[in-house]
Amino acid sequence: xxxxxxxxxxxxxxxxxxxxxxxxxxxxxxxxxxxxxxxxxxxxxxxxxxxxxxxxxxxxxxxxxxxxxxxxxxxxxxxxxxxxxxxxxxxxxxxxxxxxxxxxxxxxxxxxxxxxxxxxxxxxxxxxxxxxxxxxxxxxxxxxxxxxxxxxxxxxxxxxxxxxxxxxxxxxxxxxxxxxxxxxxxxxxxxxxxxxxxxxxxxxxxxxxxxxxxxxxxxxxxxxxxxxxxxxxxxxxxxxxxxxxxxxxxxxxxxxxxxxxxxxxxxxx
Amino acid sequence: xxxxxxxxxxxxxxxxxxxxxxxxxxxxxxxxxxxxxxxxxxxxxxxxxxxxxxxxxxxxxxxxxxxxxxxxxxxxxxxxxxxxxxxxxxxxxxxxxxxxxxxxxxxxxxxxxxxxxxxxxxxxxxxxxxxxxxxxxxxxxxxxxxxxxxxxxxxxxxxxxxxxxxxxxx
Numbered sequence: 001x002x003x004x005x006x007x008x009x010x011x012x013x014x015x016x017x018x019x020x021x022x023x024x025x026x027x028x029x030x031x032x033x034x035x036x037x038x039x040x041x042x043x044x045x046x047x048x049x050x051x052x053x054x055x056x057x058x059x060x061x062x063x064x065x066x067x068x069x070x071x072x073x074x075x076x077x078x079x080x081x082x083x084x085x086x087x088x089x090x091x092x093x094x095x096x097x098x099x100x101x102x103x104x105x106x107x108x109x110x111x112x113x114x115x116x117x118x119x120x121x122x123x124x125x126x127x128x129x130x131x132x133x134x135x136x137x138x139x140x141x142x143x144x145x146x147x148x149x150x151x152x153x154x155x156x157x158x159x160x161x162x163x164x165x166x167x168x169x170x171x172x173x174x175x176x177x178x179x180x181x182x183x184x185x186x187x188x189x190x191x192x193x194x195x196x197x198x199x200x201x202x203x204x205x206x207x208x209x210x211x212x213x214x215x216x217x218x219x220x221x222x223x224x225x226x227x228x229x230x231x232x233x234x235x236x237x238x239x240x241x242x243x244x245x246x247x248x249x250x251x252x253x254x255x256x257x258x259x260x261x262x263x264x265x266x267x268x269x
Numbered sequence: 270x271x272x273x274x275x276x277x278x279x280x281x282x283x284x285x286x287x288x289x290x291x292x293x294x295x296x297x298x299x300x301x302x303x304x305x306x307x308x309x310x311x312x313x314x315x316x317x318x319x320x321x322x323x324x325x326x327x328x329x330x331x332x333x334x335x336x337x338x339x340x341x342x343x344x345x346x347x348x349x350x351x352x353x354x355x356x357x358x359x360x361x362x363x364x365x366x367x368x369x370x371x372x373x374x375x376x377x378x379x380x381x382x383x384x385x386x387x388x389x390x391x392x393x394x395x396x397x398x399x400x401x402x403x404x405x406x407x408x409x410x411x412x413x414x415x416x417x418x419x420x421x422x423x424x425x426x427x428x429x430x431x432x433x434x435x436x437x438x439x
Contacts, residue, residue: 009317012316012318012320012354012355015321015322015351016321016348016351019322019324019325019343022325022340023328023340023341023343023347024344025340026329026340026343027340027341027344030332030340033339035339039333039336042330042334046285049281049285050285050288050289053285053286053289053290057290114285114288114289114292115288115296116292117292117335118287118292118295118300119295119296119298119300120296121295121296122336123336188387188392189390189392189394189396190396251296252293
């Protein structure tokens with residue numbers, strides 16, 4: 001049989017057959033195989049290289065960002081003084097009403113080394129892991145809003161499952177009206193975030209902010225998630241289809257903050 | 270040994286670019302299919318055995334990175350590496366037009382296959398079609414331009430001519 005083809009062609013045809021069978025097997029059972037450790041090795045090997053590739057971009061943007069940040073710090077310090085007073089008032093009121101207090105977050109600043117998934121990133125590799133007590137489940141934010149949740153944590157790197165991953169679901173509320181819904185990513189007809197399970201009777205408007213809700217047991221309450229970009233009716237006609245524009249800009253991700261300890265135990269609402 | 274070094278280096282560069290600079294572009298809607306680009310270059314230069322191996326391993330690395338549907342890219346990239354490698358014996362590989370057509374077809378096949386896993390309803394077709402067309406338009410000319418640039422920098426037949434290889438006595 002093999003005599004019909006030259007040996008090089010036989011070898012390549014055999015290789016193609018082997019690779020096809022392996023690929024098909026992986027397609028069928030691949031999701032059940034443990035892959036976390038392999039991605040860990042990849043993150044460990046590629047981490048330093050990612051830093052080198054990103055160096056030019058980081059230096060250029062650091063200059064521009066530094067100017068903007070100085071301006072922002074001044075504004076935020078003024079706002080902070082007002083909020084501190086309101087916080088004291090809020091604490092005493094919550095104590096009087098016997099409501100649980102929400103403590104300050106333990107923020108860990110990390111660098112975003114790489115993004116996975118095209119065209120829309122669904123995961124990101126961060127520059128810190130167990131070495132800085134980052135554990136699976138910890139919430140990850142940027143200065144603009146929620147990014148996702150740590151899915152895997154290794155010695156010196158970790159991987160965040162972004163809000164844009166179709167497996168990610170976040171309990172949310174619309175600011176000021178308190179309308180509740182579940183935020184999930186969908187790829188049909190194009191990649192976007194949808195606030196689902198919102199009854200038609202609830203009033204929501206384009207431009208309103210969407211925050212994590214007190215119903216969420218995975219994320220602290222009141223983290224900014226995004227803004228309502230479009231309001232429509234879901235196919236079944238029973239609920240609304242609300243498109244949310246994420247607050248965190250995935251195309252310009254450089255740094256993020258891990259809310260350490262938020263994944264250690266389910267949060268008390 | 271040099272071949273293995275080049276294999277690993279090209280894979281590492283492609284994966285690095287894919288997860289850094291190109292992912293930021295992709296988030297803005299412009300997908301440059303670097304997996305197809307490097308597989309086509311490798312298969313054109315080294316033939317089908319090297320092409321199918323390179324395609325499989327770079328596809329597998331991309332699958333691991335994506336975390337869902339392991340084997341999805343590996344299968345199609347191995348097939349593309351094989352087909353382009355086979356064609357490299359008969360095509361004029363140095364021709365810019367040949368490279369554009371090969372890259373366009375390979376990108377089309379890869380994107381169609383990858384898209385098949387994201388099809389949920391007919392409503393998503395226009396967006397996905399637009400994405401495929403954009404990927405072809407971005408990858409094919411840019412890839413062919415880069416190949417000719419590398420050819421000029423290297424100074425001699427970077428890909429070689431099919432006629433020379435298919436008939437070693439020449």
